[in-house]
Amino acid sequence: MAQRRRTCPRRDQAKNCRLPLSEKIALPVFAIPKQLNHLVGRAMHLYRMLADGDRVMIAVSGGVDSLVLSWLLKEWLRKAPIRYELLAVHLDMGFGGA
Numbered sequence: 001m002a003q004r005r006r007t008c009p010r011r012d013q014a015k016n017c018r019l020p021l022s023e024k025i026a027l028p029v030f031a032i033p034k035q036l037n038h039l040v041g042r043a044m045h046l047y048r049m050l051a052d053g054d055r056v057m058i059a060v061s062g063g064v065d066s067l068v069l070s071w072l073l074k075e076w077l078r079k080a081p082i083r084y085e086l087l088a089v090h091l092d093m094g095f096g097g098a
Helices: 031-046 064-079
Strands: 055-059 085-089
Touching: 031 064, 055 064, 064 085
Parallel strands: 055 085
Antiparallel strands: none
């Protein structure tokens, strides 16, 4: 019989969940964007990554990491007090797999 994957049962327990990282990935999807949003916002503020009128180019490979970064920056553009231009770029180098 296949072993059932353990998850933290409630959203408010996600932060204090004591499961291994490989099992935390199975947490509900709604718990991930909130934490990522917070971390990205904190880093943007702390390191002054963006200023009013900046142009931001994102290299998008089509993988999860670049798509999530694109999504987060688009969300911040919608609600941030500064205005910046966002441009996503994909360059196919022809190395296969892309």
